[in-house]
Structures are given as structure tokens and as C-alpha cells.
Amino acid sequence: MSEAESSNPPLAPWLQTQLESLLAQRGHAWLLSGPSGLGQFELALALARAWLCEEATPQGACGHCGSCHAVDVHTHADLCMLMPETLSLALGWPLDEKTQDELDAKKRKPSKEIKVDAAREAVSFTQFTRSRGDTKVVLVFPAERMNNVTANTLLKTLEEPPGAVKFILATEAAHQLLPTIRSRCLGHTMVWPDFELALGWLQQEITNAAEGGAPKKAAAAPKPADLQTLLVAAGGRPADALMWAQNTPAGEAAQHWQSLPKAMARGDVSALSDWAPSEAVDALQKLCHDVMAVRMGAAPRFFSAADLPAQPPAAAGKGGGGLYALAAWAKELATTARTVEHPYNPGLMLESLVSRARLALNAK
Numbered sequence: 001m002s003e004a005e006s007s008n009p010p011l012a013p014w015l016q017t018q019l020e021s022l023l024a025q026r027g028h029a030w031l032l033s034g035p036s037g038l039g040q041f042e043l044a045l046a047l048a049r050a051w052l053c054e055e056a057t058p059q060g061a062c063g064h065c066g067s068c069h070a071v072d073v074h075t076h077a078d079l080c081m082l083m084p085e086t087l088s089l090a091l092g093w094p095l096d097e098k099t100q101d102e103l104d105a106k107k108r109k110p111s112k113e114i115k116v117d118a119a120r121e122a123v124s125f126t127q128f129t130r131s132r133g134d135t136k137v138v139l140v141f142p143a144e145r146m147n148n149v150t151a152n153t154l155l156k157t158l159e160e161p162p163g164a165v166k167f168i169l170a171t172e173a174a175h176q177l178l179p180t181i182r183s184r185c186l187g188h189t190m191v192w193p194d195f196e197l198a199l200g201w202l203q204q205e206i207t208n209a210a211e212g213g214a215p216k217k218a219a220a221a222p223k224p225a226d227l228q229t230l231l232v233a234a235g236g237r238p239a240d241a242l243m244w245a246q247n248t249p250a251g252e253a254a255q256h257w258q259s260l261p262k263a264m265a266r267g268d269v270s271a272l273s274d275w276a277p278s279e280a281v282d283a284l285q286k287l288c289h290d291v292m293a294v295r296m297g298a299a300p301r302f303f304s305a306a307d308l309p310a311q312p313p314a315a316a317g318k319g320g321g322g323l324y325a326l327a328a329w330a331k332e333l334a335t336t337a338r339t340v341e342h343p344y345n346p347g348l349m350l351e352s353l354v355s356r357a358r359l360a361l362n363a364k
């Protein structure tokens, strides 16, 4: 079963270190927090797998016992995955029967939030489901997708879990969680990997994926320089860079990224046409950040300075240097980013984003 194999690659080295440190501590509820792309979900699942494993070591789960196998094929009776339905479907975790029936019958769309019904199921899982071993685990991801009602449903169980129930909450936005949820968990802040280590891991993952079958895009091995471009573009978040390189050959993706700033200054909409609106807004926010940084004499963070559009000549010495226009653009992008999930017309939205970018980048 390919799903099982793909769900169980070795942990990235910086996650392995964190796993060992978490396993060495006592705690029935952990909150793993940090920005996206650092591997919260992978770490949370590895921790759950180790807690449930029949022959766990201080390094983690054994990987070959019945319990590990059940986790790997997503059927462990003592593991409750509390996730938005969209994510359960995307990652291949089973939904409860009633939900699956409703979705199959197209009665409604899968929810992007963690539903209160699912939280109630999780509570009843902790109380009634008979376990195969001593431990039961509830994994909640992304925890910020619980609204207040859902979170409150979970609260009491989180505070006084029955028997040997353990919780792992993983979040990409800890500030959006109820303080009462945060205070009932031990906190673990995700560790940023060293850049070189992340780069080496990225290279390895892509090479493994290419060797492991999937002959859909049997491209040549990615160049380190291209992977470096992608990792910088992803703000140093390796999982984000990997996802990108898995969807587009690294060389192509890197070239696309490098040509983006000047394409935006020209108003070239085609440069964004392959991206979802949220990805486009994210890229423009990075571009806006870097152009502002460079015009204020700082180093860019996501692009290489050579790829950024030149400052419009008349702006030099005029004081503002287009900074007011850039600041206004940054503000607009931040607003757009909050509503971008449901654009009323994606094509039109991209056009307007690009035309706005061209104006800001050429403002004097």
C-alpha cells in the first residue's frame, strides 16, 4: 500500500532530535507550535506512533510492530486524528461513517474547520473506546482550526484525561488558540533547522522520491543552487520548499521565482497564472517585503537582490523612494491575504493583484 509507505519516511534530522527530547519528558498533553513548514504534523505523528508502539525506544517507534503498522495504514484503534475533514481526506485518514456517508451523498462539502461533532467523538473516544494497548492518543492538527465551541468541548478532557490518554496538539498559529487550551498543554516551540541541514535534507528527499518510483516527472537530479533558491523563497521552511519541488521540477520552480519580481514590475499576469490566489498573495507579500528592505538599505530575505526590479530612476534622492506606495501595497496585501480563500473570480483577482504590484513597484 503506497499510502502506508509514503506516510512513514524517516524523520528529518531536526525533527528526530525534537522527538527524542519530547519522549524523554513526561507529559500527557503537548502543544507543538511554530510557523508552517517546520514539520509540526510529522513530529506530532511520530510522537503518537512512539507512544503507541509496543517496542518503543528513546529514539521513537520501532516501525515493525503491530501497533506501528496500524498507525502506518491509518487504522489504529487507539489513535484519534482530530483534523478538518478537508485535511483528513487529503492525507488519507478515515472519517467517521456518518461524515463519510454525508460527503459521499454530496449532502455538504467537507469542512475546513475542526467540527464540534468531531471533537465530541474525540471525547467519547477517550472515555469509551476499548484500547488495544495501554495508551490512547488524540492528535489535533491544525489546532487553530477549532472554533471556541469545539475547543471548549475538548477542554475538560484535556485537563483531566481519563486513564492513559495523551494529547498532541500541533498548530501553525498558537496565538489563535484559546488561552485555556494553551495553558493545559506543555508547550514545545518547533526548532528552525539549520539552513545547510535543511538543504541537504531537501536534496535527499527529492532524490528518494525520484528513485522510489513515481516516474511521472523523471527529471534530472535537482541542482543545489535551485533548491537553495526554493528554500530561501520558502523563508527557510523545508517542508514548504519540498512541497513546491514535488509539484514543479526544482529548476523550473527556481527560474519562475527568480523572474517573478521583474515580471510583476512589467505587469505580466502570466507569471502568477499557475498559482492559487493564496500562493500568489504570499509571493507578492514576500516581494513587497524584499523591495522595501532593499530600498531601506537592508538585505532581501526571499529573493536575490539581483532579481529585484531596479528602483525607478526619478525616485532616487526624492526622499520617499516609492516607500509610501510600497507601504500602502503591503497593507492592501495583508488585507487580501485574510480573505483570499474565497475569491469571487480568481482570474480577475490575479489581474488586479498584478496591476497593483506593477504600480507599487514603479512608484516614484
Ligand SMILES: [Zn+2]
Pocket (backbone or CB within 6 Å): 053, 054, 055, 056, 061, 062, 063, 064, 065, 066, 067, 068, 069
Ligand atoms: Zn512499534
